[in-house]
Amino acid sequence: MSSTDVSRLLGLAQKFNNFYLTGVPKGDIRPFLVGGQQVGLIKSDVYKQLLKYPEVFCIRDCEYTKQGLVELNPAFRDYNERTARLEKVLRDLRSEGLFSALQGWREECFEVKSEHRALLKMERAATPLFGVRKYGVDINGYVKHPQHGLCIWLQQRSNTKETWPGKWDNMVGGGLSVGYGIMETAIKEAAEEASIPSDLVKNLVSAGCVSFFFESDQGLFPNTEYVFDLELPVDFVPHNADGEVQAFELLPANECVERVFTPDFKTTSAPVVIDFLIRHGYITAENELNFTQIVELLHVPLQSLYTYKTRLEQKLQQQHASSLPPINKDDNSPTSSSTKRLLENGHNKKESA
Amino acid sequence: MSSTDVSRLLGLAQKFNNFYLTGVPKGDIRPFLVGGQQVGLIKSDVYKQLLKYPEVFCIRDCEYTKQGLVELNPAFRDYNERTARLEKVLRDLRSEGLFSALQGWREECFEVKSEHRALLKMERAATPLFGVRKYGVDINGYVKHPQHGLCIWLQQRSNTKETWPGKWDNMVGGGLSVGYGIMETAIKEAAEEASIPSDLVKNLVSAGCVSFFFESDQGLFPNTEYVFDLELPVDFVPHNADGEVQAFELLPANECVERVFTPDFKTTSAPVVIDFLIRHGYITAENELNFTQIVELLHVPLQSLYTYKTRLEQKLQQQHASSLPPINKDDNSPTSSSTKRLLENGHNKKESA
Structure with missing residues (x-):
C-alpha cells in the first residue's frame, strides 16, 4: 500500500495504534x-x-x-x-x-x-x-435529530484532569475499578459525568468493544473499551456532577468526525467514535477507501500479545504429547444458566437492577 | 488460558479462525x-x-x-x-x-x-x-417482536448449492462480483434471495465488517464480510426468488444462537450472527466470559498477512534511508468531496438510487 492510499481515518487509526503497528514489529x-x-x-x-x-x-x-x-x-x-x-x-x-x-x-x-x-x-x-492492559467503558450518547440527522454528544474534559486535560472526549467514559461490574461502571459514570437519569440510562445498549495499542511519552496503552450506545431525546442536555467535565456539545456526525481529527480530541477516545459511526452506517465501505483496514485497527489482537504463559504451556504440551486438548464444551454461552463466576480480566459480574 | 475457560462462543470463534490461530503460526x-x-x-x-x-x-x-x-x-x-x-x-x-x-x-x-x-x-x-482473499455482503434481517423480543431471520440454503448445501445461513448473503458495488450487491441479493421490496430495503444500515481465516478440506478462506442490518416489520415474510434458498425461519435470539452452534449452520456465516448479537446488546461482557477475545476474533488482521509488497518496500526503505515517509494527509474521509475513485480491494463504487 503506498502512502497516497492512506485516508484521514486510516491515518488516525494508525496513530492510536502506533505501538501495535511499529513498536510491536520492532x-x-x-x-x-x-x-x-x-x-x-x-x-x-x-x-x-x-x-x-x-x-x-x-x-x-x-x-x-x-x-x-x-x-x-x-x-x-x-x-x-x-x-x-x-x-x-x-x-x-x-x-x-x-x-x-x-x-x-x-x-x-x-x-x-x-x-x-x-x-x-x-x-x-x-x-x-509496564504495559499493563487497561479496560474502560464509554457511552456514545446520540440523538436522531429531525433537522440535523445523527448527532453525537461530546464532553470536554476538565482542565484539572490528570490525563488529557481540556481535551474533547466521548459523552461518558471511565476506567474499570476494583469491585465494579462493566455495566455498573457505565451507569455510575453516566450519573456522575453527565447526570443521566435512570429512566434514560435504562436504554443503554451494550455494543461490543474496541481494542488498540497506543504509545505516548507516558508509555504504553494497550486499551480495551467496552462500548455502550444511548439514544437520547432531542431536548435532553447533559450536565456534569463531579467536576471532571467543563462542557458538553451536541455535534452532527460530520462535525463530530472533524472534531475527532483535531489535536483537541483525546487520541485514545477516537476509536470509540469511529466504531460508533461505522456501526450506525455513517462511515461505510462506499465512502471510506480503507474501510476494512480501519475496522481491523479498531479490534487489534491484544490477546495474542499477552499469552506468554499459554504459549509456553503449548510448547510444553507439544513436547510431551503430540495432540492439543480438545476444546472444552463447558457451557458458558449467553444461553447458559451457569455463568455465575468471575468474568474475563477478573472483573466482577455485577448487573445493576 | 486453560481449556476450561473456553466458552461455547469462543470455541466457535476459534473454529472459524482455525487457520488464523493454528495454521498461520505454524x-x-x-x-x-x-x-x-x-x-x-x-x-x-x-x-x-x-x-x-x-x-x-x-x-x-x-x-x-x-x-x-x-x-x-x-x-x-x-x-x-x-x-x-x-x-x-x-x-x-x-x-x-x-x-x-x-x-x-x-x-x-x-x-x-x-x-x-x-x-x-x-x-x-x-x-x-491459493488463499485468495474473498469479500461478501450479508444482511441481518431482524424483527423487534412484541412477544419474543429480538428475532432474526435465517435462510436454509438450497440442497443444490455448490457450497454448504442445505445449511442454515444469514437471511441474505452473497459474494462480491466484478462490476458491482458493495451496497448494490446487498440490494441485489436482498431482492433475489428474499424478495425484499424496495420500500423495506431502503432501511438497510451499513454496520461494519467481519474478517476471519478459516480452513476446510477445500482450502483456505480468508474472508471479509461487509455486514448490513435491516429491521423488518413483524408481518413481513421473506420468500426466495432465485432457487438458491429452500426455507426461511424467524428465530428468537436465544434459539438463533443455538442454531449457530449446530452442525447444520454454515460455519463461515457464524461470525455475522455473533457480530450482530454483540452490536445489539444480546451477547455482552456481562454474560460472555470471553467477550473481548471473541470480538477480536471477529476482526482478525488479515491485512497484515497480505502485505508482502509493503513489507518488502519498507525493508528497502529502511536500507536506503533511515526514516519512513510521513503519513499522507490526502483527504479521503467520509467528509471529503474527493472520493470518486476505486475503493479498496478494487470494488467499484456504485451506489444505488
Missing part, C-alpha cells in the same frame, strides 16, 4: 510476568532501569522461545509483599525523575490481575511503563 | 505474488504440486525476509496470458484429482485484484488453494 518488548502469568510488556527504556533491582526483578531469556522476560521475583510470598516491593522501586524511579509518567503520581492504585486472580496493586501512573 | 504459508503484488497464501500441499510447473510459477526465497515465495511468472505479459497459463495448470491439477476443491469446478471466474488493478481471472473453485 520486537523491543519483553513479557512482564507476575506469579507465572504475563500481565504486561516492557520496553528497553524501562527494562534498563529495572536491571538495577535484581532482588526485585528476575531478568532472563525464556528457555523455549529464547525471548527476553522480566519476572517479578517469584520468591515474594503474596499480594502484599509483591505490592510493597514493587512500590519501593517505583518511588525510587520517581525520585530519579527518569520517567515523565511517574511525575503524574496519583497515590491511586490499579489492581493488576491475570485471568481470575488479583496479583498486586500498582500506582496508576506507573501502569504505562 | 508458518506453512508462502505469499503468492502476481505482478509484484501479494494476492494469496499457499500451503505446502499446493506448493508441492506447483513445483511441477516451473515455466508458470517461480518459486524462490525472498532475499530480504528469507521467506519462501510463489510468483506467477512475471514474464507473462498481461491479464489474458496470466489467466490462460494459470487455467491450464488448474485444469491439469483437476484431472489428476489431487484437490477436492477442484472437483467442485464451476466454470465461473473470480477476478484476482491487488489494490486497484485487475491481475487475472481464476476459476472460483480454485481460489481456496
Whole structure:
C-alpha cells in the first residue's frame, strides 16, 4: 500500500495504534510476568532501569522461545509483599525523575490481575511503563435529530484532569475499578459525568468493544473499551456532577468526525467514535477507501500479545504429547444458566437492577 | 488460558479462525505474488504440486525476509496470458484429482485484484488453494417482536448449492462480483434471495465488517464480510426468488444462537450472527466470559498477512534511508468531496438510487 492510499481515518487509526503497528514489529518488548502469568510488556527504556533491582526483578531469556522476560521475583510470598516491593522501586524511579509518567503520581492504585486472580496493586501512573492492559467503558450518547440527522454528544474534559486535560472526549467514559461490574461502571459514570437519569440510562445498549495499542511519552496503552450506545431525546442536555467535565456539545456526525481529527480530541477516545459511526452506517465501505483496514485497527489482537504463559504451556504440551486438548464444551454461552463466576480480566459480574 | 475457560462462543470463534490461530503460526504459508503484488497464501500441499510447473510459477526465497515465495511468472505479459497459463495448470491439477476443491469446478471466474488493478481471472473453485482473499455482503434481517423480543431471520440454503448445501445461513448473503458495488450487491441479493421490496430495503444500515481465516478440506478462506442490518416489520415474510434458498425461519435470539452452534449452520456465516448479537446488546461482557477475545476474533488482521509488497518496500526503505515517509494527509474521509475513485480491494463504487 503506498502512502497516497492512506485516508484521514486510516491515518488516525494508525496513530492510536502506533505501538501495535511499529513498536510491536520492532520486537523491543519483553513479557512482564507476575506469579507465572504475563500481565504486561516492557520496553528497553524501562527494562534498563529495572536491571538495577535484581532482588526485585528476575531478568532472563525464556528457555523455549529464547525471548527476553522480566519476572517479578517469584520468591515474594503474596499480594502484599509483591505490592510493597514493587512500590519501593517505583518511588525510587520517581525520585530519579527518569520517567515523565511517574511525575503524574496519583497515590491511586490499579489492581493488576491475570485471568481470575488479583496479583498486586500498582500506582496508576506507573501502569504505562509496564504495559499493563487497561479496560474502560464509554457511552456514545446520540440523538436522531429531525433537522440535523445523527448527532453525537461530546464532553470536554476538565482542565484539572490528570490525563488529557481540556481535551474533547466521548459523552461518558471511565476506567474499570476494583469491585465494579462493566455495566455498573457505565451507569455510575453516566450519573456522575453527565447526570443521566435512570429512566434514560435504562436504554443503554451494550455494543461490543474496541481494542488498540497506543504509545505516548507516558508509555504504553494497550486499551480495551467496552462500548455502550444511548439514544437520547432531542431536548435532553447533559450536565456534569463531579467536576471532571467543563462542557458538553451536541455535534452532527460530520462535525463530530472533524472534531475527532483535531489535536483537541483525546487520541485514545477516537476509536470509540469511529466504531460508533461505522456501526450506525455513517462511515461505510462506499465512502471510506480503507474501510476494512480501519475496522481491523479498531479490534487489534491484544490477546495474542499477552499469552506468554499459554504459549509456553503449548510448547510444553507439544513436547510431551503430540495432540492439543480438545476444546472444552463447558457451557458458558449467553444461553447458559451457569455463568455465575468471575468474568474475563477478573472483573466482577455485577448487573445493576 | 486453560481449556476450561473456553466458552461455547469462543470455541466457535476459534473454529472459524482455525487457520488464523493454528495454521498461520505454524508458518506453512508462502505469499503468492502476481505482478509484484501479494494476492494469496499457499500451503505446502499446493506448493508441492506447483513445483511441477516451473515455466508458470517461480518459486524462490525472498532475499530480504528469507521467506519462501510463489510468483506467477512475471514474464507473462498481461491479464489474458496470466489467466490462460494459470487455467491450464488448474485444469491439469483437476484431472489428476489431487484437490477436492477442484472437483467442485464451476466454470465461473473470480477476478484476482491487488489494490486497484485487475491481475487475472481464476476459476472460483480454485481460489481456496491459493488463499485468495474473498469479500461478501450479508444482511441481518431482524424483527423487534412484541412477544419474543429480538428475532432474526435465517435462510436454509438450497440442497443444490455448490457450497454448504442445505445449511442454515444469514437471511441474505452473497459474494462480491466484478462490476458491482458493495451496497448494490446487498440490494441485489436482498431482492433475489428474499424478495425484499424496495420500500423495506431502503432501511438497510451499513454496520461494519467481519474478517476471519478459516480452513476446510477445500482450502483456505480468508474472508471479509461487509455486514448490513435491516429491521423488518413483524408481518413481513421473506420468500426466495432465485432457487438458491429452500426455507426461511424467524428465530428468537436465544434459539438463533443455538442454531449457530449446530452442525447444520454454515460455519463461515457464524461470525455475522455473533457480530450482530454483540452490536445489539444480546451477547455482552456481562454474560460472555470471553467477550473481548471473541470480538477480536471477529476482526482478525488479515491485512497484515497480505502485505508482502509493503513489507518488502519498507525493508528497502529502511536500507536506503533511515526514516519512513510521513503519513499522507490526502483527504479521503467520509467528509471529503474527493472520493470518486476505486475503493479498496478494487470494488467499484456504485451506489444505488
